[in-house]
Amino acid sequence: MTLLQQCRIWYKNKEFQRIVNAMEALPFENWTPALAGMLEKARNGLKEEMEKDVLEGTGLFTGQILLSEPRWDKQKLIRRLGSEWGLKARERPNQQSDSLLFFVRNTILSVCLISSPVPDGQAEHAAASNYLWPEAEERIRTHTARIFVGAMGDDASLLDRGRLLVEVLASCCDQENALGVFVNGTVYETRLYETLAKLILLNRLPVDNWIWFSFFHDAGGVSCYTRGMRAFGKEELEAIHCGEKSSEARELVFRIAAHVLQNNIVFHGGEVIHDADGRRYAVSRGEGIFSQQETIRIFRIPDEQTSPDE
Known part of the structure; x- marks a missing residue:
C-alpha cells in the first residue's frame, strides 16, 4: 500500500493527525502534489475539530491572482521569487505543469494554476469594496482563471507564514496576464500590492498586504x-x-x-x-x-x- 492510499484511509476515518505525522516524517524530496493536497485537507480537518478552542481562520494564509487568460509563466515566477525575495523554488520531476510546491523556513508553499474564474461572482463583489481602485470591479470582471497560493506549516510562526504568502503573491503580480490580487475580502491592484510588499525588505510588517x-x-x-x-x-x-x-x-x-x-x-x-x-x-x-x-x-x-x- 502506498502512503497516498494509506492517507486516504486515514482521512476517511478522520484520523487527520496520523496524516500530518506521516507527512512531516517524509523527506520533502519525496512529496508529490497529491500528498501535499492530502496534508492540506488533514490540516483543515484538524482546524475544524479545534475551532471551538481557537479563532476560526487562524493560520489560514491563502490568496489568489486573478488572470485574464488561463496560462502562466512558471519559470518567470521561479526567477522572480529568487531575485526579489531570495526564495529558492524549483520544479520537481514529477510536478505537474499547473502547480509549484516548495518548502521555505518550515513553511510549505503551494502555487497552482486554476483554469476557471472565482465562482458565484465573489471576486467581483470583493473588488467593488476597494475604494482605492474605483475601476477594480470592471477590470477583474474579465478574469477567466487564477493562481491560487497557500502557505502552510504549523512549525512556522504566523507572521512568517504571512510574510511568505505576501512574497509569493507579489511575485505572481509580475505575470503579464495578472489583473488583481484577491485577498482579505477585496481585490488589490497588482502594482500597489507589489509596492506595499516591499516593506518586508525594510524589515517592516506588510500590514497593508495583510x-x-x-x-x-x-x-x-x-x-x-x-x-x-x-x-x-x-x-x-x-x-x-x-x-x-x-x-x-x-x-x-x-x-x-x-x-x-x-x-x-x-x-x-x-x-x-x-x-x-x-x-x-x-x-x-x-x-x-x-x-x-x-x-x-x-x-x-x-x-x-x-x-x-x-
Missing part, C-alpha cells in the same frame, strides 16, 4: 474595521466613531493593528489606550457591529470637561 481597512460613515462620525486579523489568531478590530475623516480613523486602527501583530497583544476588554495626540480610547470585546463574530471594539473617551476660570 489587513484591509473598511469604513462606515454615519451621523456619529467615521468608523473603521479590519479584515485579515483572524489569520493571525486575533479578533478583527472595530473603531466606532473614532474620527471625522476616514484618514483619521484608518490611522488609528492601522497603528493598533500593527502594534497587536508586532507584539502579539491580546486585549481582554477594559483597557484604555492612547493615540499619539493623547486622546483616550476604551477597549471592549463583544459581538461585532460590522461582523457577526466577536471583535475588539474601540470607542473614543470624551475629553474631560474642565470648569472655566472664574
